[in-house]
Amino acid sequence: MSLPSGFVSAASVADALPLHVVTRDTLAAWRATQAPAVGAWLDAQGFEGASFSAVTLPAADGGIAGAVIGVTDVLDPFAYGHAPFALPARAWSLATALSPEAHAALQLGWGLGSYRFDRYRTPLRVPAQLAIEPPQGDVLDQLIACVRVRDLVNTPTEHMGPDQLEQVACEIAERFGAHIEVVSGEDLLTHNFPAIHAVGRASHRAPRLIALRWGDESHPHVAIVGKGVCFDTGGLDLKPADGMRNMKKDMGGAAHAIALAELVMARKLPLRITLLVPAVENAIGPNAFRPGEVIATRQGLSVEIDNTDAEGRVILCDALTYAAERKPGLLLDFATLTGAARIALGPDLPALYSNDEAVAQQWIEAGVAQRDPLWRMPLWRPYLRYLASNVADIANGGPSKMAGSITAAVYLDRFVPPTQKWAHLDVYSWNDADRPGRPAGGEAQGLRGAYALLKRHAGV
Known part of the structure; x- marks a missing residue:
C-alpha cells in the first residue's frame, strides 16, 4: 500500500x-x-x-x-x-x-x-x-475514504459532472470486481426512473442512475444511496449568486456514498452492498422542469413541483424506491439536502433521521466513539401537511418556512416502506474556512461513524 x-x-x-x-x-x-x-x-x-x-x-x-x-x-x-x-x-x-x-x-x-x-x-x-x-490497514483506508470525499467535492463541476461520477464508480468497480450498471438519458424513462430524468433533462450532460453491486449473496445486504447533483443552479427557481457559488458541492452525498462503498470493499467487510447514485445537473434550459409541473415517480406517487430548487429529494425518491425493492437489511442515504439543517445545527453536525430506533442509536454511538458527531432530528410525519398538493399526491415543497430539514426528511420517508430499516443523513460536506485538520472546501462528515455502524452490522 x-x-x-x-x-x-x-x-x-x-x-x-x-x-x-x-x-x-x-x-x-x-x-x-x-x-x-x-x-x-x-x-x-x-x-x-x-x-x-x-x-x-x-x-x-x-x-x-x-x-x-x-x-x-x-x-x-x-x-x-x-x-x-x-x-x-x-x-x-x-x-x-x-x-x-x-x-x-x-x-x-x-x-x-x-x-x-x-x-x-x-x-x-x-x-x-x-x-x-x-x-x-484500517486507519489508512479510512483516511483514503475521507480524502476521496474531499477530492470529489472540491473538483469543479467542469471536471466532476454526472459522466465523471460514473467514471469514478466504474474505476472502483473494476478494482474490486464489482458489477456496475448505468441507466442514463431517455433510458431512465424506459426503466422507470422518471423523477431522476425530470430533474436532469435540461443539462447537456445526461442524467443517470449509477448502480454498483458487490459482495457475497450470503452476507447481510446494505444499500447506500447518495445524492449526486453535480451542480445546482436552483433550476428555474434560480439561486442568487451567493447561494450558487459553492454548488459544486451538491454532490457531497454521492461522494460520501461512493467513499463508504469503496471503504467497505477495501476492508473486505462481510457485507453485500448496493451503491446507488442518481447523478444529474440541475440546469436551466428550454426543457427544464418547471414550478407547478406534476412529475411521475418510480413508486407511482405523483409529485407537484413547488420549487425546482428542492430537486435533491426528487431524484432521491426514485433511488430510494429502487433500493427498497432490493429489500436490503439496512438502507442508508447521504445528501446535501437542506440549508435548514445548517441553520438548525451549523456546519459541523449532520442531521440524522431514521425510521428505526436501533439504527439511529447505533449510528449516534458510532459517531461518538469515532469523534465523528451527528445529531438526531425527529422524523415528524405530521409535517407532511407542509407538502400537501391540490393536484398531486405530494409536493416537493410548500409556502411554509417551518421545519425545512424535517419536511425534506419526511418527503423521503414517504418513498421508503415502513418495514425497511432506513437512515438519512443531511450533511453539509464542506468547511467554510480553514481550521486545523479541516482545510476550506470539501469535507467528509458522518462517514467514519457510518463505517463503524456497518462493521457492527457485519458482525466484525
Whole structure:
C-alpha cells in the first residue's frame, strides 16, 4: 500500500526526530522526565499543552532535537490536525506511548491535516511527515475514504459532472470486481426512473442512475444511496449568486456514498452492498422542469413541483424506491439536502433521521466513539401537511418556512416502506474556512461513524 501525503515509511528514514504528544493534564509528568533546559524553553515559549499548540525543542548544536504538540482529546483525530503544517517539513517519529485507539487517531488526524487539494495548483509547502510502520490497514483506508470525499467535492463541476461520477464508480468497480450498471438519458424513462430524468433533462450532460453491486449473496445486504447533483443552479427557481457559488458541492452525498462503498470493499467487510447514485445537473434550459409541473415517480406517487430548487429529494425518491425493492437489511442515504439543517445545527453536525430506533442509536454511538458527531432530528410525519398538493399526491415543497430539514426528511420517508430499516443523513460536506485538520472546501462528515455502524452490522 502506498502511503498518503504526510506519511513516510519508518524503515526508509534514519533521521526522524522524536515527536511528543501531551495534554494539559499530562504536560507536568512529561516535563519531569526531561532535562531542566527543556522546561525552561517551554516556559520561554509559553507552551502549556493547549489544543492545537506545537513547539520545536532546541538541540545543543542549534538544530532541532524534537517537538511537542498539545492536544485535548487524544481520541479525536482532528486534535492532531494542526501538526503537519505547524511543524517543520521533515520526518517525525512518535515518542509518546499512546493507546492503540489514540495512535490510530493520531495517524488519521495527521493525514487529514496534511491534505491540500492540489489538482490545479501546487501547495506552498509540503506537510511534515509522520514515520509509520506500514501497512496500517484500517486507519489508512479510512483516511483514503475521507480524502476521496474531499477530492470529489472540491473538483469543479467542469471536471466532476454526472459522466465523471460514473467514471469514478466504474474505476472502483473494476478494482474490486464489482458489477456496475448505468441507466442514463431517455433510458431512465424506459426503466422507470422518471423523477431522476425530470430533474436532469435540461443539462447537456445526461442524467443517470449509477448502480454498483458487490459482495457475497450470503452476507447481510446494505444499500447506500447518495445524492449526486453535480451542480445546482436552483433550476428555474434560480439561486442568487451567493447561494450558487459553492454548488459544486451538491454532490457531497454521492461522494460520501461512493467513499463508504469503496471503504467497505477495501476492508473486505462481510457485507453485500448496493451503491446507488442518481447523478444529474440541475440546469436551466428550454426543457427544464418547471414550478407547478406534476412529475411521475418510480413508486407511482405523483409529485407537484413547488420549487425546482428542492430537486435533491426528487431524484432521491426514485433511488430510494429502487433500493427498497432490493429489500436490503439496512438502507442508508447521504445528501446535501437542506440549508435548514445548517441553520438548525451549523456546519459541523449532520442531521440524522431514521425510521428505526436501533439504527439511529447505533449510528449516534458510532459517531461518538469515532469523534465523528451527528445529531438526531425527529422524523415528524405530521409535517407532511407542509407538502400537501391540490393536484398531486405530494409536493416537493410548500409556502411554509417551518421545519425545512424535517419536511425534506419526511418527503423521503414517504418513498421508503415502513418495514425497511432506513437512515438519512443531511450533511453539509464542506468547511467554510480553514481550521486545523479541516482545510476550506470539501469535507467528509458522518462517514467514519457510518463505517463503524456497518462493521457492527457485519458482525466484525
